[in-house]
Amino acid sequence: LTDRLTGIFSRLQGKGRLTEKDIDDALGQVRRSLLEADVNFRVAREFVATVKERALSGEVLESLSPGQQVVKIVHEELTDVLSAGDHRLTPASQLPSVLMLVGLQGSGKTTTAAKLALHMKRQQHSAMLIAADLRRPAAIAQLQTLGNQLDIPVYSEDPGSSTPAQVATAGVRRAAELALTWAIVDTGGRLHIDDELMAELEEVKRAVSPHQTILVVDSMTGQDAVNAAEEFHRRVGLDGLVLSKMDGDARGGAALSITRVTGVPIKFVGTGERNDALEQFHPDRMASRILAMGDVLTLIERAQEAVDEEKARELERKMRTASFTLDDFLDQIQGVQKMGGLASVMEMMPGLGRQSKKMQGQLDESELKKTEAIIRSMTMEERDKPDIIKGSRRRRIALGSGTNPADVNRVLNQFKQTQRLMRQFSNNPKGLMRMLR
Numbered sequence: 109l110t111d112r113l114t115g116i117f118s119r120l121q122g123k124g125r126l127t128e129k130d131i132d133d134a135l136g137q138v139r140r141s142l143l144e145a146d147v148n149f150r151v152a153r154e155f156v157a158t159v160k161e162r163a164l165s166g167e168v169l170e171s172l173s174p175g176q177q178v179v180k181i182v183h184e185e186l187t188d189v190l191s192a193g194d195h196r197l198t199p200a201s202q203l204p205s206v207l208m209l210v211g212l213q214g215s216g217k218t219t220t221a222a223k224l225a226l227h228m229k230r231q232q233h234s235a236m237l238i239a240a241d242l243r244r245p246a247a248i249a250q251l252q253t254l255g256n257q258l259d260i261p262v263y264s265e266d267p268g269s270s271t272p273a274q275v276a277t278a279g280v281r282r283a284a285e286l287a288l289t290w291a292i293v294d295t296g297g298r299l300h301i302d303d304e305l306m307a308e309l310e311e312v313k314r315a316v317s318p319h320q321t322i323l324v325v326d327s328m329t330g331q332d333a334v335n336a337a338e339e340f341h342r343r344v345g346l347d348g349l350v351l352s353k354m355d356g357d358a359r360g361g362a363a364l365s366i367t368r369v370t371g372v373p374i375k376f377v378g379t380g381e382r383n384d385a386l387e388q389f390h391p392d393r394m395a396s397r398i399l400a401m402g403d404v405l406t407l408i409e410r411a412q413e414a415v416d417e418e419k420a421r422e423l424e425r426k427m428r429t430a431s432f433t434l435d436d437f438l439d440q441i442q443g444v445q446k447m448g449g450l451a452s453v454m455e456m457m458p459g460l461g462r463q464s465k466k467m468q469g470q471l472d473e474s475e476l477k478k479t480e481a482i483i484r485s486m487t488m489e490e491r492d493k494p495d496i497i498k499g500s501r502r503r504r505i506a507l508g509s510g511t512n513p514a515d516v517n518r519v520l521n522q523f524k525q526t527q528r529l530m531r532q533f534s535n536n537p538k539g540l541m542r543m544l545r
């Protein structure tokens with residue numbers, strides 16, 4: 109227990125200054141994390157360079173370790189990139205506002221069309237779905253089924269006698285007659301980008317001049333999603349993205365790549381096959397997910413609150429002079445509790461989330477409370493000189509804290525172990541920090 113407790117706190121003490129080596133070490137991990145999340149390698153490289161510049165020049169928080177400082181900057185930068193542009197979907201002044209969905213086959217256009225229509229309906233806006241995918245006969249039927257489920261009108265024509273542009277035009281006209289707020293145009297896709305598809309989409313776009321052209325991107329697609337998106341943006345012109353299938357285990361690196369390369373904002377996130385599985389986009393959550401670092405930022409914020417600088421400096425001084433007392437030990441334990449308890453701290457630690465269940469046995473919260481009670485039952489003299497705690501004092505402390513003498517011994521041993529670690533720290537701070545990080 110003590111080792112880990114000390115480990116957590118050493119992470120929180122930090123060493124005050126970021127060296128270029130600290131930054132490079134941490135950014136190496138960040139770069140790997142980005143590539144694992146399917147961020148385009150070009151984007152990852154540029155991004156890391158930006159972060160390095162900021163980390164070298166930026167201010168330093170005493171209460172964070174170098175790794176955490178860098179992660180904090182990375183998280184802020186990621187959130188910045190993902191925050192670019194307007195994430196809302198607001199209707200135009202004239203009726204109807206036309207929204208055209210484009211994307212590769214299977215990306216989730218038709219599903220997203222229905223989800224958006226439901227979303228609009230729930231906002232007291234009326235909508236019509238327009239079936240302008242004439243490439244697959246089943247596409248029209250799919251949209252009609254969804255429209256029926258949601259009680260939303262669907263406009264379609266016989267695919268044999270019209271072009272997608274004609275269907276879209278007639279559908280928008282119908283929506284105007286009905287004075288609907290939105291006309292949502294579902295279009296055809298191909299497995300890969302090709303000229304014919306692009307020409308078809310250009311024609312539809314010219315015919316209905318959409319207020320919003322939205323690319324639906326399957327979040328499971330890897331690095332080449334960015335190439336497809338660039339091509340859609342170049343040929344058709346995009347106003348926004350919907351990232352589908354985020355309910356899977358994709359980390360959403362494609363989102364970062366596409367937003368960074370095209371500058372097009374993410375509007376919504378698809379989180380399931382159901383019609384209501386559409387969520388507002390949250391840049392900060394996406395940033396955490398891309399980094400796969402749990403809720404690192406929350407942890408960092410809490411750490412900053414819990415360890416005020418004064419105390420950190422005081423503890424540092426004590427470590428240097430190796431005068432670490434039971435009162436300091438108690439402070440450490442309270443710090444952990446202030447942060448929401450060990451279990452929640454561990455949930456948020458990169459790489460520990462999964463292990464936290466297993467480790468909870470060793471880091472039992474009730475054990476922490478017991479430890480606190482035991483130290484509180486000691487007199488000031490005993491806290492200063494724990495060596496004087498023998499038979500009768502031990503019994504008194506156990507009685508006062510509702511524990512037994514064996515528990516008192518355990519706490520004293522843990523304390524001694526921590527004290528030993530602190531002495532080591534004062535002899536070789538760098539080595540210990542590295543070991544604990």
Ligand code: GDP
Nearest residue numbers: 213214215216217218219352353378379380381
């Ligand atoms: P389209 O070819 O672009 O129109 O794609 P579809 O809308 O037909 O969707 C293709 C498949 O992806 C269907 O099986 C959908 O149910 C599924 N799908 C779409 N969006 C999501 C999502 O957000 N989550 C999950 N799990 N499946 C989705």
Ligand code: MG
Nearest residue numbers: 217218241247
């Ligand atoms: Mg479709």
